[in-house]
Amino acid sequence: NAGVTQTPKFQVLKTGQSMTLQCAQDMNHNSMYWYRQDPGMGLRLIYYSASEGTTDKGEVPNGYNVSRLNKREFSLRLESAAPSQTSVYFCASLVRPGTYHFGDGTRLSIL
Amino acid sequence: DAKTTQPPSMDCAEGRAANLPCNHSTISGNEYVYWYRQIHSQGPQYIIHGLKNNETNEMASLIITEDRKSSTLILPHATLRDTAVYYCIVRPSIYISSGSARQLTFGSGTQLTVLP
Numbered sequence: 001n002a003g004v005t006q007t008p009k010f011q012v013l014k015t016g017q018s019m020t021l022q023c024a025q026d027m028n029h030n031s032m033y034w035y036r037q038d039p040g041m042g043l044r045l046i047y048y049s050a051s052e053g054t055t056d057k058g059e060v061p062n063g064y065n066v067s068r069l070n071k072r073e074f075s076l077r078l079e080s081a082a083p084s085q086t087s088v089y090f091c092a093s094l095v096r097p098g099t100y101h102f103g104d105g106t107r108l109s110i111l
Numbered sequence: 112d113a114k115t116t117q118p119p120s121m122d123c124a125e126g127r128a129a130n131l132p133c134n135h136s137t138i139s140g141n142e143y144v145y146w147y148r149q150i151h152s153q154g155p156q157y158i159i160h161g162l163k164n165n166e167t168n169e170m171a172s173l174i175i176t177e178d179r180k181s182s183t184l185i186l187p188h189a190t191l192r193d194t195a196v197y198y199c200i201v202r203p204s205i206y207i208s209s210g211s212a213r214q215l216t217f218g219s220g221t222q223l224t225v226l227p
Contacts, residue, residue: 004154035217042198043155043217090154098145098202098215102154 003027004103006091012109013081021076021106023091029101031094032074034058034066036087037105043090049074081110115199120222123193129186131221133199136180142203144175145215146184148195155198155217158184189225196220 007022025032030051035043035058045058049068063085065077078085088107092100116134123129135144145160159166159173161182166173172185186193198220 040219042219092154095157098143098160099157100155100215102156104152104154 003101004091004093006089006103006106008106009104010107012111013078014111015082017081017110018077018079019081020078021089021091021108022073023075023103024073025091025093025101026072027093027095027101028071029093029095030071032068033092033094033100034064034074034076035090035092036060036085037090038087046076046089083110086110115201115218117197117199117218117221119219120224122224122226123186123189125191125225125227126188129189129193129223129225131184131186131197131199131223132181133184134181135199135201138179138201139203140179142201144173144182145200145202146171146173147198147200147215147217148193149198149220150192150195158197189223191225191227194223194225196222 004025033048034046036046037043044060046060046064047055047058047066049055052068052071055066055068067075086109088105090102090105092102095101143160143162146158147155148158149155158170159168161173161175175182198217200215
């Protein structure tokens with residue numbers, strides 16, 4: 001998807017390792033979001049940032065931290081990865097209320 | 112937020128109209144109906160939304176019943192590239208400064224398979 005870029009696209013980690021998922025948008029949107037998607041669970045909100053300099057917890061924040069580095073970038077960090085965090089992670093920015101622009105996801109496996 | 116109910120799967124022949132139903136019987140007067148889709152290995156994609164009037168854009172049409180308890184997303188001429196999971200979501204229109212109103216709750220959706 002043009003507009004929201006996520007890196008890396010795939011990653012395999014060992015339990016206890018740390019890593020940062022990167023997200024950048026070039027649409028000048030104020031609000032950005034991190035979701036995870038597990039089979040049969042739909043998308044669940046991890047953290048969001050309503051504007052540069054602010055972050056808030058979503059539905060499933062435990063085990064994650066975020067940084068809104070600037071208006072373009074919103075990163076998600078796993079300090080000590082656990083197998084339960086194996087998932088597909090999506091970053092999104094808010095076009096207007098209710099309308100999101102999503103990236104293509106990061107597929108993360110934790111062994 | 113109102114809960115939505117969608118069939119888990121549907122098939123449609125290529126070139127025919129795909130009609131995807133959604134039940135939202137507990138919807139309240141200030142809640143919008145949104146539709147997204149997710150093609151395999153991609154992020155969700157916004158399709159259309161509406162409050163009570165029927166809506167149409169370049170991707171689809173949205174028909175909302177007069178009592179607003181259900182809606183139908185119509186893809187007028189389905190192609191193989193329309194094979195995806197389609198999500199019907201209800202969201203309040205009232206802005207909440209905390210940002211929580213900007214969240215959408217994605218359920219399991221309907222897996223639409225367009226057959227050649």
